[in-house]
Amino acid sequence: MVWGMLLKTGGVESEQLKNLIELLTPIVLTSNPDMYTWDYDPSGTFLVNSARRHIDSYTLSDRGYFLWRLLLNRIPIRSILVDRGVDLESILCPICQAGQEDVSHFFFQCDVGRQIWKSVEL
Numbered sequence: 236m237v238w239g240m241l242l243k244t245g246g247v248e249s250e251q252l253k254n255l256i257e258l259l260t261p262i263v264l265t266s267n268p269d270m271y272t273w274d275y276d277p278s279g280t281f282l283v284n285s286a287r288r289h290i291d292s293y294t295l296s297d298r299g300y301f302l303w304r305l306l307l308n309r310i311p312i313r314s315i316l317v318d319r320g321v322d323l324e325s326i327l328c329p330i331c332q333a334g335q336e337d338v339s340h341f342f343f344q345c346d347v348g349r350q351i352w353k354s355v356e357l
């Protein structure tokens with residue numbers, strides 16, 4: 236079918252053809268060979284370093300990474316380790332021996348631990 240005839244007939248196909256022509260009109264084809272381009276480096280060339288920078292821009296900071304692990308119970312606190320099947324002689328806090336080393340003790344109840352976390356300023 237001739238494109239001009241389709242445009243004149245109206246209907247859905249005619250409208251789709253008009254939309255397609257609008258999309259294609261600004262595209263200029265050249266005789267250069269096709270090639271892949273990498274948008275995350277000004278040169279347009281893929282570089283591992285530019286990929287690393289791009290990935291790093293979406294990753295958590297050290298603080299965010301630690302808090303994410305804390306929320307998932309993925310920090311090596313004795314009560315968590317025991318829950319995961321690690322065989323330990325004791326689950327008491329190795330610093331003060333005054334309570335079970337769990338998240339609450341680690342951050343809020345252990346006097347020494349609290350001082351450490353204050354100095355770290357999470």
Ligand SMILES: [Zn+2]
Binds near residue numbers: 332333340347
């Ligand atoms: Zn303690």
